[in-house]
Each structure stands twice: as structure tokens, then as C-alpha cells.
Amino acid sequence: MRNTDAFRFRTCRLAAMHRGALAVASVWALLFVCCLGAKECAWGEEAPTDATYHTPLAGEAGEGVFMGERFKIPPVDRAHMTALTVGGSLLAPKQGDLRGFPFGALYVRRVWNDARTRDVVSGLVNELEYDKTVGPLELVTHFENYTIPFDQREIVDNVEIVPTSLQWGTLLGSIGPGVRFPVHPFQVDNDIRVQLLGRVGYFYADRTSDTSPGLVVPPDTVLYGAKLRARYDGMRRNLLELPHQGIATGFDVDYLHRDKWSDLNGGSTGSARRNYLQGTAYLVGAGGIPGLSERDRVIFCMYGGKTSEGDADRFNAFRINGSPFPGEADDLAHPRYTGAIHNDVLSSSYATASLGYRRELTFFLYMSLVGSYLWGERATVQGVDQVVFRQQRRGGATVAFDSGFLWNSSLYLAFSWESGYLRNGKDGGGATFNWNKLF
Numbered sequence: 001m002r003n004t005d006a007f008r009f010r011t012c013r014l015a016a017m018h019r020g021a022l023a024v025a026s027v028w029a030l031l032f033v034c035c036l037g038a039k040e041c042a043w044g045e046e047a048p049t050d051a052t053y054h055t056p057l058a059g060e061a062g063e064g065v066f067m068g069e070r071f072k073i074p075p076v077d078r079a080h081m082t083a084l085t086v087g088g089s090l091l092a093p094k095q096g097d098l099r100g101f102p103f104g105a106l107y108v109r110r111v112w113n114d115a116r117t118r119d120v121v122s123g124l125v126n127e128l129e130y131d132k133t134v135g136p137l138e139l140v141t142h143f144e145n146y147t148i149p150f151d152q153r154e155i156v157d158n159v160e161i162v163p164t165s166l167q168w169g170t171l172l173g174s175i176g177p178g179v180r181f182p183v184h185p186f187q188v189d190n191d192i193r194v195q196l197l198g199r200v201g202y203f204y205a206d207r208t209s210d211t212s213p214g215l216v217v218p219p220d221t222v223l224y225g226a227k228l229r230a231r232y233d234g235m236r237r238n239l240l241e242l243p244h245q246g247i248a249t250g251f252d253v254d255y256l257h258r259d260k261w262s263d264l265n266g267g268s269t270g271s272a273r274r275n276y277l278q279g280t281a282y283l284v285g286a287g288g289i290p291g292l293s294e295r296d297r298v299i300f301c302m303y304g305g306k307t308s309e310g311d312a313d314r315f316n317a318f319r320i321n322g323s324p325f326p327g328e329a330d331d332l333a334h335p336r337y338t339g340a341i342h343n344d345v346l347s348s349s350y351a352t353a354s355l356g357y358r359r360e361l362t363f364f365l366y367m368s369l370v371g372s373y374l375w376g377e378r379a380t381v382q383g384v385d386q387v388v389f390r391q392q393r394r395g396g397a398t399v400a401f402d403s404g405f406l407w408n409s410s411l412y413l414a415f416s417w418e419s420g421y422l423r424n425g426k427d428g429g430g431a432t433f434n435w436n437k438l439f
Contacts (some may be wrong), residue, residue: 050293058237064363068183079111087434097156142174158426163212163385169335172201199225212385225256243286251281278313295360312348317345348389350376372396394421409437420438
């Protein structure tokens with residue numbers, strides 16, 4: 001390690017220690033505020049012992065005890081939920097030129113007897129689905145878009161390579177038949193489903209003032225294809241919608257045809273072929289730890305994805321995200337490098353696994369410790385502007401707190417470190433904060 005790198009590492013470590021002390025203070029302040037905001041309480045009740053304690057579960061009415069005070073937990077209709085998430089991440093050191101960024105999204109879930117919808121709306125990146133059902137049969141309609149109106153550049157050794165700058169995006173609509181059957185424990189998100197979707201969309205790409213003259217830019221084109229996806233969710237969630245018991249698994253096989261892609265004749269995109277095939281799979285689970293109480297949980301998730309040989313480029317690569325440990329049913333399938341800061345990294349193929357321990361500090365506050373490993377073929381730069389994929393193996397770790405809060409909301413606070421996948425060669429960490437408000 002060079003002296004400058006050692007100094008940077010020590011500085012980041014000291015900063016992390018100070019942030020950790022602030023986190024502990026914040027948690028205890030949060031406990032105090034939450035107690036002030038609680039309703040329908042009575043003093044003098046004894047808390048149950050770990051041997052008799054049962055974790056409050058998502059949607060169910062119940063009671064919780066904190067500091068001798070008993071709180072009523074109202075039921076929640078999980079079939080009709082609207083939630084707003086806002087927050088942000090701070091990076092140390094920067095990721096390229098990025099020191100930090102805000103984010104926000106509106107989440108809507110509605111489940112009726114003959115239809116359901118699940119929508120995540122953030123403006124630039126959206127995912128909308130509406131399914132019409134007749135018994136176990138359903139007609140699935142799905143729309144997604146990735147339309148970031150900013151320059152997108154690749155990173156090498158945590159430095160943005162300016163000549164790779166482009167603005168590009170995709171819009172995709174899907175429709176097709178499926179079957180869905182409820183499974184134990186028969187909550188609103190517990191089912192097994194198989195769906196076959198026809199897909200049509202549009203891809204666009206534009207140069208910027210920084211784009212290298214030698215960088216090959218693909219033409220705008222129509223997209224056609226099909227997707228087979230399967231899901232199983234036997235997970236029971238806790239009061240904060242975190243995995244508590246059970247497993248969820250699934251896979252996707254996605255085939256797309258790019259109508260004008262042959263005009264490229266290879267170049268820096270890495271493939272002259274119009275067509276590509278991608279497959280992904282995941283497994284997420286949570287459960288008890290022998291000899292410990294229900295307050296203690298082991299949590300794990302595994303993800304993998306592969307693009308057909310020779311067909312990967314920066315425009316069809318998987319976007320590996322460093323978001324929190326997955327919990328929401330449809331979000332489980334999105335590939336993530338759990339334990340890293342929010343942001344997308346392009347990878348042609350990947351395999352990642354995370355293992356963690358969660359402790360229920362009190363009925364509305366959870367602490368999680370998660371370690372992660374990632375193998376991937378990450379987008380990098382060869383020469384001045386040619387984007388290629390090279391193998392990397394990295395690891396990461398996270399300390400996170402999830403807590404209920406005032407006004408029917410919850411908070412997420414996490415401190416993370418990872419060994420260089422996000423910054424393509426430079427390790428680093430950061431902090432993420434989310435506030436989720438249920439309406």
C-alpha cells in the first residue's frame with residue numbers, strides 16, 4: 001500500500017469511528033422521540049422474557065413493550081399500501097466525481113379480488129405493473145424505463161473516464177399470460193407465479209460535449225423480445241417489512257432483439273450482434289438461530305446473472321445496486337451488492353452472496369450486521385474510450401439500523417464499506433439514510 005493510500009485509509013477509518021459514535025447517539029435519541037410519539041400506553045408493564053417473546057409481524061395488530069411502557073400496534077392493510085421513500089447517500093471517498101446524492105420514490109401496491117398493481121415511481125427510473133386475474137390465470141402488463149438525463153461515464157481507479165461520456169436510456173413495455181397460486185403463510189405477498197411476457201421498447205443514445213470522437217455510439221432503435229419469469233415467496237415479514245422467516249426465490253430468462261444494432265459492426269460496444277440472452281436467479285431467506293431467541297435472526301441473499309457469450313455491452317449490462325437488504329416481494333429479484341452504498345455498477349455477469357445477523361433491540365428497532373462477497377465482470381475502460389468487461393472479486397460490510405418512527409413512518413440508517421467494486425479499484429465506504437412514510 002502506498003503512503004498516500006495508507007493515510008487515506010486511516011483518515012476514512014477515523015471518520016467512520018466518529019460516524020459510528022454519532023449513529024449510537026442518534027439511535028438512543030430516536031428511541032426517546034418514538035416513545036414520545038406513541039399512543040395508548042400504560043406504565044408499569046413488564047417486558048416479556050426472550051423465551052416467551054414473539055416478534056410483531058407485518059400487518060398484524062399486537063402489543064410491544066419498551067422501558068416498562070406497553071404500546072398498541074394497529075393492524076395494517078398490506079393489500080392497499082402507499083409509501084414515500086426519501087433519503088440520500090454520502091460517499092467517502094467520492095465515487096468518481098460523486099460525493100453524494102439524494103433519492104426518492106413513491107411506492108403503490110393494490111391487491112383486489114380480480115386484479116393487482118405494484119408501482120415504483122421516481123420520475124427518471126420507473127417500474128409499473130398491472131395484472132388482471134381470473135382465478136389462478138392472469139394477464140400481466142408491465143412497463144419500465146431507465147432515462148437518466150445526465151452524462152454517464154465509466155470509472156477506473158475511482159476516476160471518471162471523461163471520453164466515455166454518453167447520455168442513453170431505455171423504455172420497455174411487456175404483456176403476456178401467467179399463473180399465480182397462493183402459498184403458505186398466505187399473506188398478500190406469498191405466492192408462486194410463472195409468467196411469459198412479450199416485450200417491445202425503445203433505446204436511444206446521444207453524444208455529449210465530452211464524448212470521444214472515436215467512441216462508437218449505437219443508433220436509436222426499437223427493441224423486441226420475450227421474458228420468462230418465475231417467483232416463489234414463502235417469506236413472513238416483521239413489523240418493519242423486513243424478512244423474518246422463510247425463503248423467496250426466482251429466475252428470469254430475457255431475450256431481446258435490437259432492430260438496428262447491426263449498424264455498429266462491433267466497436268467499443270463489445271458486440272456486433274443484434275440479439276442477446278440474459279438469465280438471472282436469486283435466493284433470499286431469514287430464520288432463527290438455534291439456542292437464541294426470536295429476537296435473533298440470520299439473514300442471507302444470493303444473486304447471479306449471465307449474458308450470452310460475446311453479447312454484453314454497456315447498454316445491456318446488469319445494473320448491480322448497493323441497496324439495503326431486500327424485503328419487499330417484487331424488489332427481491334433486483335440484483336444487489338448488499339452492504340454497499342446506493343448506486344448502479346454495470347456488469348455483464350455476476351454472482352453475489354450476503355450473510356448477516358439481525359437483532360431486535362426492541363419491538364420497533366433492529367440492528368443488522370451484513371457481510372457480502374461479489375464476483376463480477378465489471379465495465380471498465382481499455383485505451384482511451386473502449387468499454388470492456390473484466391473480472392473482479394470484492395467484499396463489503398454494513399452496519400444498519402431500521403426503526404419505526406413518528407407519523408406512521410420508519411427510518412433506515414446504514415454505514416458501509418466495500419473493497420473496490422463500486423469505485424473500480426479503490427475501496428471506500430459511506431452512509432445511507434432513508435425515511436419511509438406509509439399513507
